[in-house]
Amino acid sequence: MSVRIIQPSHNCKGEILVPGDKSISHRAVMLGSVAKGTTRISHFLSGADCLSTISCFRKLGVAIEAKKDQVLVYGKGLHGLRAPKEILDTGNSGTTTRLISGILAGQSFPCVLSGDDSLNSRPMGRIMTPLNQMGAHITSIGGNGCAPLRIEPGPLQGIHYQSPVASAQVKSAVLLAGLYASGETSVTEPSLSRNHTELMLKSFGASVSSCVHPDGSATACVLPCEELYARDIRVPGDISSAAYFIAAGLLVPDSEILVKHVGLNPTRAGFLKVCQDMGADLTLLNQTTQGGEMTADILVCGSSLHGTVIEGSLIPTLIDEIPILAVLAAFADGKTIIRDAAELKVKETNRIDTVTENLAAMGADITPTDDGMIIRGGRPLHGTDIHSYLDHRIAMAFAIAALTADGSSSILDSQCVDVSYPGFFSELERLCER
Template identity: 40%
Template sequence: MPGDKSVSHRALILGGLAEGETVISGLLESEDVQATAAAVRALGPRVERFGPGRWRVIGAPWRSPDAPIECGNSGTAARLLMGAAAGFDLTATFVGDESLSRRPMGRVRRPLESMGVRFEGGDTLPLTMHGGGLRSIEHLNVPASAQVKSAVLLAGLGSDAPVTVIEPLPSRNHSEIMLRHFGAEVETDGRVTRLGAARKLEGRLVSVPGDPSAAAFAWAAAAIVPGSEVRTEGVLLNPLRSGFIMALQRMGADVRLDNVRGSQGETIGDVRVRFGPIFGAEFTPEEIPSMVDEIPILAVVAACARGETRIEGLDELRHKESDRLALMAEGLSACGVEARADGDALVVRGGPVRGGAAVRTEGDHRIAMAHLVLGLGAAEPVEVDEAEMIATSFPGFREAMRGIGAGIEELR
């Protein structure tokens, strides 16, 4: 499986903020992560590739770039880079592709403005920011967003003022873990996270674990295709990213974890999924943050399960690369599955899947990959109208799936 996307973004950014050299192995070389690498380089640090998945970052004070920072399709790149740049006396304009330019940036802009950052623009990209001179903040992270929390913490590295983030519901904690790995003092007390006095980062060795959001497509395929068994090694098993594994287990899937161990503050291990009977289940809003990126592929598993699955608390899916809630209901229905959006919930009644549809993706990589996996468990092939954008998160998707026996072909 490819390196984890969330960890890859953060390794490049923290390496650029650190003093000295950071060497990264296993970096995901997707379009999104490449955008972050180019952005960090444009802001002053030295960033270079010296082998497949192997990168070196030499930190330096960040400066105003010579051109707008191109974030491509990556909301993570845009929001985390804004936070990281906020602590420096610089001016930078952040831009993105058509999809990213429709996605809201107000949730990250508002807390950074509270810290003293000045912005030009509206609630979407392009945005121009003027950093430096930051003050204290106590931010209530609602709705739960690891990107906003990370932006606030990264901004706080450029100040000695108190920085606190309060989370009624937990979000991913990769930034906190990696900040500690780079030498920063980060205190977590229940749902409250604070930056301590030690905020100077030092270059480190970073080994990026396998991406569970990418592995989820192979796990799902094994769960729905008779006679299948898939094993993935060295995958990130952070409890705040393991929701999809727990969802499979609740639905009765044959899942086993082996060789679970710690690595640079994260938990990693090997995951084996084998075909077997699976059943519908209910999932509450509190469970969604730990599997928010895996909801499209969870819906595919639900389509092949016996009985009804209800997944609640999905409003966040309407603000991703597409309205994923609406598109999953539409795509599953086109393939003969009884599926509907019910407010902010997705309701799927599983059973034999007909397939045989051409599915609209609106350029969303996870919608495309989820429906291609659905085709593996359907009676008739499933087509997607676009596939090029899969490279934003999983450039080797087709080859990886073919490697485990999936029949995924490009239509000419």
């Protein structure tokens, strides 16, 4: 077990380029692998989860070259993957497991997916149900709806799937399988989840459409495809990683941080909206759009924050940022209510429980609910031992909380940040004075 000691900071100043977006990095490797030609990916996130995706596609016969400044994927075409000689190990990556299942459902060979203990305890029924409706044969080897999964493909037919949850992973698995199906495949979800798959499919040449309905639900459709075609991709900075440094800039007095080239896809940028609703001093600079993905530099200054309500259609746009939003709420004046976020229970940890446990240990006034939490902010927090439970977002969120706590804090199992941000602690040390 590694332990990282975090001391309070006097200010945080400087510029930072956060790692590439995890969601986009995964998808770039996947679509590049089943496209014709060479896909060149720059600013790729070399975290453990994305490396699991590379490993799986290498076992499926795809040559992938990871250089210092870019990743080259020598695509095999939609029907060029080959049967793996061993189990496909997806590590701790739910994104890898769920999305690759959609692609594997359309292949001509069987295979088995499995990951680490944490991954193999997460629900996979949410993708098994629609993919099996399309004609695949996906079974949970343990009979518990979790990985390991055995995927025995069959002829796929397009369906219209009414998803009970707004989940980009569910939607993406179905759309990727739809590339191999006969007829149109569509997914309707209660509200619009992140749309990186739709944007990237379109840029690789697939026929994709989407719309948001008057009631707030959203539908994405894909037609079967003969081929996808490689393209160059520059991955924007991950807003989920940027969120920790934005929070540091807001919470630590006399701070000013410029976070560069951050992805601002509207289906992911709910974190910024909530920060602004709480009174954050944020300025967007150098806004651009590339491959359908918006980016900007974000200038952050120390701010006095107040409580807010986070709910409804906002939740899918910031689900991964809720731990750091809870930290912001603990330092804000007044009450913050987070609801409609039951999805937190099926992340790397039950994040309702792990956020509540650690904030309470620091002295915060927090009450868990069935679908979120209530935080009464403004109480001084003190340093303590933070139990990450090997959840990278818990470790990083509470490292930021420790910057403005009274006394030092210890982040236990701090190595888990390597899943999404291998250089997180060194960057935090560089920017924040102790």
